[in-house]
Amino acid sequence: MWYLYVLQCNDASFYTGITNDVPRRLAEHQAGRGARYTRIRLPVRLLAAWRYPDRSAATQAEAAFKKLRRAAKQSRVESRRPFLGAPFAFEVLDDPQPQRFCMRCGGPLEIHIRDAEPLWVCTLCGWRHYRNAKPCAGALILRDGCVLLIRRDREPYTGFWDIPGGFLRADELPQDGAIREAREETGLDVQIVALLGFYLDSYVYQGEHSPTLNIYFVTTATGEPVVGDEADAFRWFPLDALPEQIAFAHAPQVLADLRTWLEGQ
Numbered sequence: 001m002w003y004l005y006v007l008q009c010n011d012a013s014f015y016t017g018i019t020n021d022v023p024r025r026l027a028e029h030q031a032g033r034g035a036r037y038t039r040i041r042l043p044v045r046l047l048a049a050w051r052y053p054d055r056s057a058a059t060q061a062e063a064a065f066k067k068l069r070r071a072a073k074q075s076r077v078e079s080r081r082p083f084l085g086a087p088f089a090f091e092v093l094d095d096p097q098p099q100r101f102c103m104r105c106g107g108p109l110e111i112h113i114r115d116a117e118p119l120w121v122c123t124l125c126g127w128r129h130y131r132n133a134k135p136c137a138g139a140l141i142l143r144d145g146c147v148l149l150i151r152r153d154r155e156p157y158t159g160f161w162d163i164p165g166g167f168l169r170a171d172e173l174p175q176d177g178a179i180r181e182a183r184e185e186t187g188l189d190v191q192i193v194a195l196l197g198f199y200l201d202s203y204v205y206q207g208e209h210s211p212t213l214n215i216y217f218v219t220t221a222t223g224e225p226v227v228g229d230e231a232d233a234f235r236w237f238p239l240d241a242l243p244e245q246i247a248f249a250h251a252p253q254v255l256a257d258l259r260t261w262l263e264g265q
């Protein structure tokens with residue numbers, strides 16, 4: 001097995017390489033013997049790895065990864081989805097899986113690879129722990145060509161601008177969740193105008209990554225917003241003058257799509 005691996009250096013830059021022994025390679029980097037690039041950017045942290053059948057496939061994947069823009073790299077790393085047909089190598093990370101024990105019987109889990117996706121199976125009772133994305137809904141609140149964003153006051157992405165939204169409740173439709181989250185986070189009662197689309201991402205909670213399926217609605221509202229839960233400020237941004245720091249890897253694409261949608265109206 002060969003691995004494409006991605007390190008984060010101490011200046012937040014990414015370093016990409018291939019190896020057939022991730023722990024040994026990581027130790028070489030940490031000791032300053034891995035690469036000139038990482039030697040002056042220690043410590044490094046292993047962010048991601050994908051598992052390929054041979055060196056040639058890993059080399060091809062490395063070339064493809066290096067061509068990605070930074071935001072795309074970040075998104076690949078965070079989503080932990082397969083890259084060029086290869087499964088994410090959860091087993092080489094420090095936090096290899098969202099749960100280590102069966103939620104039904106407490107038995108230890110082991111990873112099976114099924115359709116190039118990892119599947120955790122209980123070694124005692126055989127229960128399969130499918131790792132589905134958690135659904136989230138967000139409200140793009142428009143007024144006079146501007147979108148309302150809130151500034152997060154908590155992790156993750158503290159201080160970044162964010163689209164009002166959040167996790168759906170178990171018995172909640174996406175449109176209802178978007179309306180509820182908008183009310184909680186901005187004080188506004190929004191009216192849904194259109195469904196914009198669906199976006200994959202991941203949410204890091206206490207060091208563990210949960211895949212998310214994010215559903216966005218274009219909405220309008222009357223009245224004035226207030227600073228609500230999870231934020232310390234709000235602001236109306238023109239769609240051609242958005243802030244630099246926007247929370248969550250998928251959100252810039254959402255706002256770009258919103259702009260395209262608005263131009264088509």
Ligand SMILES: [Zn+2]
Binds near residue numbers: 123125127
């Ligand atoms: Zn079990």
